[in-house]
Amino acid sequence: MSFILYLLSGALAGLLGGMGMGGGTVLIPILTIFLGVSQHIAQATNVIAFLPMAAFALPKHKKAGYLKTEGLAYVIIPALISSVLFSLLASVTDGEALRKLFGAFLIALAVKGLISLRAEFSSSKKGGKSA
Amino acid sequence: MKMSVLLRRGRRLTQTDKTGRILSGLGVGAANGLFGGGGGMIAVPLLSAQARLNAKQAHATAILVIAPLCLVSAIIYSVNGYFSVQIVIPAAIGNVAGGLVGAALLDKLPPVWVKISFVAVMLAAGIRMVIG
Known part of the structure; x- marks a missing residue:
């Protein structure tokens, strides 16, 4: 039974991720809030589950010409360095504290999302096009 | 060079x-x-x-x-x-399957109600995790 619940959680996250919204920002709260998974295990599940998805998606995106690698090393190399440091920090952070921090991060992302939705609304009104 | x-x-x-x-x-x-x-x-x-x-x-x-x-x-x-292997295997299978469907849908960008729901879910989950 739990196999199916984890499968469905992953599917919902993959669906959102594939549509260009954050998959992990949905998978991690589902696992912790509804399925009682610890914050650390939920985070580990998300980073691992991302890899096969990326392995499937990247060749398709490359073929479609969507990958823009110009100057990308300037992003990836510092990202890798901070990712190593902050993954180590996460590993030694108390699960409860990490959960609260993650919650605050989600709230910040939601506020950012609200702002961009609002901008989208006002620009579509100006355009006068009703979809 | x-x-x-x-x-x-x-x-x-x-x-x-x-x-x-x-x-x-x-x-x-x-x-x-x-x-x-x-x-x-x-x-x-x-x-x-x-x-x-x-x-x-x-x-x-x-x-x-x-x-x-x-x-x-x-x-x-x-x-x-x-x-946790019991969690990561089904979650990864689901993620790939969902990702394939989602990517096929990406040709049409997500409708606004999907974006609104997504923001609402993030907000609710965030609050729950901070106070819970």
Whole structure:
């Protein structure tokens, strides 16, 4: 039974991720809030589950010409360095504290999302096009 | 010489471009490392703005940026004992299946009600996690 619940959680996250919204920002709260998974295990599940998805998606995106690698090393190399440091920090952070921090991060992302939705609304009104 | 070509290719990056990208990378890596996710949510708007990518390009390129970060986090978390095979296998299978469907739907960008629901879910989940 739990196999199916984890499968469905992953599917919902993959669906959102594939549509260009954050998959992990949905998978991690589902696992912790509804399925009682610890914050650390939920985070580990998300980073691992991302890899096969990326392995499937990247060749398709490359073929479609969507990958823009110009100057990308300037992003990836510092990202890798901070990712190593902050993954180590996460590993030694108390699960409860990490959960609260993650919650605050989600709230910040939601506020950012609200702002961009609002901008989208006002620009579509100006355009006068009703979809 | 060859490396420098690879680093800029096409348009020459100004010092400001480079600094912006390095700072973005540090931020994306920090969030994704600490929270085991969410790096893409930051990378997509940054890539759109800095590299002037459209929505699909930014989304696809963000996956390329996030994948190596997830790989190092996966190794570090697992080495520290945070790994559950019973959870990760079904979640990964579901993620691939959902991702394929989602990518097929991406040809039409998500309708606004999907975006609104997504923001609402993030907000509710965030509040629940902070106070719960």
